[in-house]
Amino acid sequence: MKPTSEQRITLHGFNNLTKTLSFNRYDICYTKTKEERKAYIEYINEQYNAVRLTNILKTVSEIIGAHVLNIAKQDYIPQGASVTLLVSEGPVVEVPSESWDESPGPLPEGVVMQLDKSHITVHTYPEYHPSEGISTFRADIDVSTCGEISPLKALNYLIHSFDTDIMAIDYRVRGFTRDINGNKLFIDHDINSIQNYIPEEVKNVYQMIDVNVYQEHIFHTKCKLKAFDLSNYLFGYSKEALTPQEQQEITERLQKEMDEIYYGKNIPHSD
Known part of the structure; x- marks a missing residue:
């Protein structure tokens, strides 16, 4: 039995359900030379350093109404960064009724909730192919909360915080509470699909797949950008600097990389 926005169930004690949102995003780039790869990594390290990532996670905390208790952050050498926030319950007793609705969350304010024994983390993973000129940047963000509403309310803001070619989003409810x-x-809430928490203008630009296990309260959505403009994937120059054959070869490499990430398997080279 699950409550809806019109039906609230009185619980026995604290809401012990744990709700975890895992947001994985990928940025793909073509870096032909060692110098371009180095410049791309430096760009990523600057754009998504521990300070900026901390600010993103602080905003997530505000959206879900959490108090930040502790912050641990680190920039790594030669690349990557990690941030972990330990958060505690919010200052209010009542959760707004709209927090039960399946809808995109705010950008970035307007939702308050109670939290306890919760955390928010981000880790970044810049890397590159050893020979084919492909560089990728992955950021993994996990929002794990105890309380009444879902961390999915922070998803809209997270999507808008990064330029993203591919997203893999997981949501799971664990444990139980009692009436x-x-x-x-x-x-303790209705959910049909993670897609209901993504705005229409975002869904319109992504190809999307759902894989849900409703009886286990596990939800998974994958997204791949529909439009492809080669100039957006060249680091430091435009496609006009390439011959038509080079444009075609690089486009095929990039699209193969995206398909492999999106479908989660290696694709053999075409003859």
């Missing part, structure tokens, strides 16, 4: 009669509740 005043002792009956277990394994989920």
Whole structure:
């Protein structure tokens, strides 16, 4: 039995359900030379350093109404960064009724919730292919909360915080809580798809796949950008600097890389 926005169930004690949102995003780039790869890594390290990532996670905390208790952050050499926020319950007792609705969250304000024993983390992973000129940047963000509303309300803001070619989004509800009669509740809100928390203008530009296990309260959505302009994937120059044959070869490499990430498997080279 699950409550809706019109039906609230009185719980016995604290809401012990744990809701975890995992947001993985990828940026793909063509870097032909060692100098271009180095410049791309330096750009990523500057754009997504620990300070900026901390600010993003602080805003996530504000959106879900959390108090930040502790921040641990680190920039790594030669590349990458990590930030972890430990957060505690918010200052209000009542959760707004709109927090039960399946809809995109705010950018970035307007949702308040109670939290306890919760955390938010981000790790970045810049890397490159050893021989084919492909560089990728992956950022993994996890928002794990205890309380009544879902961390999915922060998803809209996270999507808008990064330039993203591919997204893989997971949401899972774990554990159980009890009503005043002792009956277990394994989920406390309706959810049909993670896509309901993504704005229409975002969904319109991505190819999307859902893989959901409703009986286990596991939801997964993958997104790949539909439009492709080669100039957006060349670091430091435009496609006009390339011959038509070079443009075609690089386009095929980039699209193969995106398809492999999106479908989660290696694709053999075409003859």
